[in-house]
Amino acid sequence: MSGLRGLGRALLLFAIRLLFRAAPKPAPKLDPSRIRRVLVVRTDPRVGNVLLTTPLVRALRQGLPGARVDWLVAAGKENLVAGLADRILPFQKRDLFRAPWRFFAFVLALRREGYDVAIDAGHWHAFSFTSLWATRFSGAPVRIGHRRGLSERFLTHEVEHAVEVEREVPAKLELLRPLGIAAAGEGLDTTVDRDPAARALAQQICGAAPAGPLVGLNPGARKADHRWPPEAFAALAVRLRQEVGATSLVLWGPGEEELARAVASASEGAARLAPPTNLAALAAVFRHCALVVTNDTGPMHLAVACGAPVAAVLLAQDGGRWSHRGRFAGVAVRTASPQDVEKVFEAARWLLSGAAAA
Template sequence: MAAPSLLGPVGERVPDVERIAVLRANALGDFIFILPALEALRAAYPGAEIVLLGAPWHAAFWRDRPGPVDRVLVVPPAPGIRVPGPDEPESSLDDFLAAARAERFDLALQLHGGGANSNPIVARLGARVTAGLRAEDAPPLDRWLRYVYYQHEVIRYLEAVALVGAAATTITPRLDPTDADRAEARAVLGPAERPRVALHPGATDSRRRWPAERFGAVARALADDGYEVLVTGTPVEQEVVDEVVAAAGVPVRPQVGTLSLGALAACYADCALVVSNDSGPLHLAGAVGAPTVGVYWIGNMINGATPLRARHRPIASWTTHCPVCGVDCTPGIYPHRPGDGDCPHRDSFVTDVPVVEVVEAARELLAG
């Protein structure tokens, strides 16, 4: 092992590395968590090409964008890796892996969970050295670290890349909008006549969604304080955005599908504050430097909320029993704790977070 770093031991660097594969083919927030790990790889192997094995959205986002990703290879849909997108043509994992082996990767990193499904893919890339995480049901890699459920995601993946000598250079995900991102955001939003704040009321998992009427109350409070309020969402979140706008009872600006991902990043970068459920846009906002107030289900807060408080206020819900049937869903967020297990309901588990706590946190951050 090399000398310890800020986060602990660092493995020996692999000599003569020209090309590095990194498997991480999931959603926006998941990707934001590995940005510090990618920066560590860039610092440790400055002359190497970093190739992300990702999803179609990664390829679109990183095209002609400076940062720690040089190129994206889109991984075909596969169990435990990613599901196919709408109208996505069929593609063969075997064909993908054959083409990937022709890249002659020197390093292949598995940064895609515990490894039951992802370690076999990384092992088939033909890299000189493989490294990453390993849960109990996953095959080993050349260098591996035990996957432990209770760990902040940023630290988890920094420890993983440390296996190949990449010491942490930061624990804070950072993403800089491009000039093109900012130009698109300006074209859509126009100049701000007042300081802007953004609310993002959607989340992929409905159990993480704070009620729309409470977002509406926050929107009303911040509008009354003199802020221009944007309500952002994807096209599938149109309904919840409409509910927030109606509940606000004051003029707010819905932005549903009007901004590309890069333009959304630029929008958030220019906001005085972003208030959101635990979601990809919340983590994007933090990465572009916006102060944030995030509403978290407690299990997700352990793994996903930033530990920094100068510009961020994560607020936890402690609900662990289904609000519909009363089943103890603790194993859903604490897999090693007793309980009845999962239930079929997907009602919100974060309704116990009061409006006043979110508004107070927002005003505290806005006051500087």
């Protein structure tokens, strides 16, 4: 499978070299006072990658008050960020094959918007044909993005990533550089939990908790090597109950119920299993939590966006890249050993004490 993927990538790069010429140089000059329409392109459907783009969009709206800032996001993720840009435009990548007439009608409508600037907000390190293609075909004369792969075929202003910038949010904010716009903070935003039904469900779930801090445990993750074992989460729940009087609520998403049940059943009654929740209800639950302990995954960023203190269990070597400032503690662990459980517990206790910067 990896061989086929590599062959497909090589063929794609060959086609790009044939079909796309490099953007003309010198690049068009930028006068922010003349910018009226901006398109931010972030078509990755993963929750974390959508949320990690919110500081960039916020800075654009504040730095260009006379401009309309639109955001192209993966279809199905609009509710995560509704209202955070002037317009949220759902992008259905699969329409290219399932409904090509609808796909090309969408592209033509996008070009008719007359964008002055389009920003490819994909990862600085990874070439994304979809994101770069959408940026180029927006029709914007000024196209900004990180320099990687064959980006010169799509962009007019390539931004060199600074190697000393280790975290993802500051890396995303590098894209403001060609516009001369200052960042407007690194905090993540979401509006997904504005749904009254989600708030009511969260109140029902969290209102049943006994006295003491409510700690949300998120033992799931899309990548198996990002999952701290369930017995480690269970041992942590026991420590939290014994030493700080906390009640733990085990949260889970599609396909994770068995994993969550394993945590609850091994916790000696210190943790209880949450009912099924969608993203909106999960976000609303996070707003009730005194602390969220989570693997490095989409809900980690969602908890940050909801303002919850977060202790993140980082098993991957590049885990620090996805960390945040403020009430956030990234804990590098490798096993479910008592020593690693102790490390996560100490981070959790520190956050519960209120010592972390807000």
